[in-house]
Structure formats: structure tokens, C-alpha cells
Amino acid sequence: MHGSNQAAADVGSLVLCPEADPDTPHRVHRRIYTDPALFAAEMDAIFGRTWVYVGHESEIPEPGSFTSTLIGRTPVILTRTDAGQVAVLLNRCTHRAATVCQERRGQNRFFRCPYHGWSFRPDGTLVGFTYADGYDDPDISADDFTLGRPARVASYQGFVFASLAPHGPSLVEHLGNAAAYLDLLVDLSPSGRLVLGAPGESRYSYPGNWKIQSENGVDGYHANFVHLAFLEGAAPDNKALRMFAGSSPCRSVDLGNGHALLDQRPVMADPFERRAAATPQGRAHRAVLEDRLGPDRARDVIRTSGGLGFNLLVYPNLLFIQYHARVVQPVAVDRTEVVLFPILFDGDGTPEGGDLARTLNAERLRGHEGFYGPAGGGVPGDLEMFRRVQEGLAVEQVEWLTFERGRARETREPDGSRVGHMTDEGPQRSFYRRWLAEMAG
């Protein structure tokens, strides 16, 4: 039996589920973070099948614009074709396999493989063979050597996802209850348009398994411990500490499909609304949104303030937190790279233009840098925890990690989601329910 199939076959022994909720792991075995065979199985069963985020349409504004990224360990290119279509190409020369794109981002007319000079248009078609007289066999045509593509590509609100599997749920079905939060993010933009990529990225890595970051991005339990020094300094009124306290009115939500949410709005919505009223740019922002969205939706959007009002996990490896989209990139079973894309506003949404977006964008960048990135006030503490988790996983004698917090007190909603306390581990149970279904599938 193939190694990763073997691993998938015994995945049932790597989780424990309560009798009353037999599909929802509340304990997972240490091996899922340490076993290279299970990592390989995840690359097939999860990243080889499910919808994986590959970038935002604003990163490729013009024909020939491109970014390069990975679906699991498969290198891909997000491009815009000469006809203006969004395309995702497999970054693998159809001749002798070299990657045709090494840059993270750029603009060009062709992807030229440096090995033997084969050049591909942004839609992946081969321009022609170099030294074409060597290909005089009538059975060989340049048309047969178009760059490969993932089986499926789809966008939601400009966020582009790809799936390497030809069959499965549509992107909208996959996003399910998570889609409404992407709508809130986008609606906050004065113009209704976002820009990612051009503002750059924050990058970090850690010597630990990728799932530790996916778990942590919707973990409301750790903040008052790992980030105590920051929160005490940043919030003299203790608002942030209250948000993550045992007595917090804030919620964690298992959105289903592996997605999850921390909802900070019960504490933060009023302050967001007051803050928007306190500055000229805040008032201008609200006025533009009221024109575009109507007063009720504008109020909801301001009171959420995009990712300031929530942390969103889009299974398996995409997070929206504060002002950024975060991509968790598995490298090896014990090595992960993470890229944070600040989300800025594209234009003011007013015909006369002005400085509104520029002012708001600068605020967003400063807010991002304060906590996120490798020298921010928060991320380094998380990285220290991730490193320690992987270090502790070396203890073979203690086998299980537990995600049982709040299991008894969570409530089920009509839309299929499950709501718990901010500090509960329902978000992680959501992740592992989907993980188990895909790995066992």
C-alpha cells in the first residue's frame, strides 16, 4: 500500500470523538503534527482536493501581471491573460519540469523557462519550440505543451481559490457560512474594492506543523496569556483584556466545513462606531459607506470594521485577522512559512477622489505593524509558543492534545454553526471535524 494511503487508513486511530458527537474530534494524537507520512497524506487528501486560496484579483491588475504561490507543495502561478481573464497555471515547464516562474510577483509578456528557452503566454500556451527544426515529427505540436492548470478555479469577492480535484463542492458551497464575513471585509472599503499585493507582505516561519497556526488564528484562549504584556500596554482601559477574559461576552463560532470565527463585536462594535465618529476620516468613511450601502448596512460594516471585529479561519490554511489575509504554507511536517497580506482600500469611492483611502490605509498599515509581522507586538510570542508546542510533541509518552474546552456549553444554531464562549475550543473542533472527514475520505 502507498505510504500516504496507509496513513489515511489509520487516521481514525489518531483522533478521539465523544460518543454523542462521533464526527467531531476533541482530542488529536501527537503524530498528526510529527509524522512525515501523515504530512504527505495531508498534502494529497487536503491540499490535493479542497479549495485553496491562491491570491486576490487585485494582485494581478493587468494582462501579464502575475504572482507565484503554492497549493500545498504544488507551485502555481496566478496570472491575468492577454484577454484579461484570471488564470492559475501549474508552475512546471511541460518540457523537462523546471519551474518557469521564480519571482513572487511581477509583470511580463511570457514565462520563459530558463533551461531550454520555452516561452509560455500568460494563458499558459507555448509560443513555439526553440530551434523548431528539431521538432519535425508531425505528431508533435506546440499546442500539446500548454502549461497545466488546477482542475478548478473560482473567485469569491476577488479572492481566488483553486482545487486540484475535478469534482467536489463548489467554492460557494465550500465557503458556506464564512462567505458573509468576506462580504463584511469588502464592504468596508470606501470604493468597495480592496488592494492586496502592492502593499507588500509580512513573512515569518516557525519550526512546527502548519496546523498549529491554523488552530491559533482562531484561538481566543491564548491571548491574555501569550500577549499579556502587549494588551496591558495597548489597552489602558482593559478593553482588549476584557475581550479575551473568562468573563468575556465575545463568542467563538464553529461555522461548519472546517471554518471558524472569533467574534469580537460584543466588546468592540461600540468603540469602532465611536472611533469612526471621532475623526474627520472616520466620518468621511461612514458617509461614503452610507451612500453606497445604505445606512443600515453601513452601520453593520462600521461596527464590524472588517477583520478588526473578527478572526476568520477559512479551512484549511487561510485566515483573516485585523487588516490582513494570512496564508499558512506547509513546508514540512515540522516547518511552516506564513505570509500576511495587508488588505488596503483601493480608492475613495468618490468621483472627486481625495486622501481618504490614503489616510485610512496608512492607519491600517500602522495598526498591522504594531501587532503582526515578525517584529510586531504579538506574532513573536505566538511563534515562541509554536516552537514550544513542536518541541513538546517530541514527548512520545504523552500522546494526546485536547480541544475539549467549552464542549458541553456550546449551542447549535439553525444555520448549522455552533456557538461557544470566546475562549472555547469549538473553532479547533470545527477544523478537526473537516480534517478527519478529508483524511479518512
Added chain:
Amino acid sequence: MGRSPLDPSVVDLVHHEAALLDARRLEEWLGLFAPDGLLWVPGRSGEADPACHVSIIYDHLPQLRARVTRLLSGKETAQDPPSRTLRAVTNLGLVEEPDGDGELLVESVQVLHETRGVGAPLLVLPARVTYRLRPVGEAGAPFDWAIVCKRIDLLEVERHFDNLAFLL
């Protein structure tokens, strides 16, 4: 890039700044900055506009103070145990002569070495570090210059870094 001989007081300041950081005398280090002082670590190489490009650090003095308070609080998880650092400072040169206000721009090459605790790997961060300095007139000031902007351009700015909480 044109270079002129440096006033010894400028050389002293740059060396002293590195020594204070390596000794973790961060409160004293804050005292080297002008009231409008800035620590800037751009997030990309070459041209960077902090209004529309993300930085690794963009701290004016109030944020810098909060950062130092947090690093020294004993509660910062990312600094438990604290970093030990050594900065090698070299290639000092004047980039811009004093302007009308007497401000000048000095550049240096610095190699920051960092480790934490037993068995922690040595992190080496080569960087070009530039200082915009303002002459300080008042008596009793520890130096003739105040730092208006310290800018650290990391050679490996595109890298996926690990914990850089110590970076100043």
C-alpha cells in the same frame, strides 16, 4: 554615494547606540531619540513608502516607548529568555551633508547577532543602518546629536523570519 569624513561625535553616537542595545539598556537608548524620532525597518528593499507599503517596524517615539516597556516587562513571551545580541558596526560614512537645520544623514553597515538561551541557534542579520541626526544645542545633553530616524534595511528583507521581537 558620496562620503565625507565623519565628525568623531557622530561616530561615538553610532557606536554608543549599538552598545546600549547590546547591553539591553533600552531606557537609556530611548533617550538618544529626538521627540519626533522614528525607528523604521522597511518591509521591502529599495524604494518604500510607509504610507502604502507595509513595514516590519514603523515606530515613532511613543510606540517605541511602549515597545521597550513591553520588552522589559518580564511578561513578553517572545523574550523569555531574553535575547543576547552583539552588533558589529562598520563602514560608517556621511551620506548627506548638514542641511539648513544642521541635520545630517549617516550610514553604516551593521551585522546583528542574536541568540537566546541554551542551544538556541545564532541568528545573523546583516543590514544597512542609516541615521538622520539633528544637532542638540542644550547643555547637559549626553550627545551632540539626537536621532530623528534610525532606518534598518535588512539584507534578507524578503526572508520568512522567525521571532524578531528583539529587533531595535
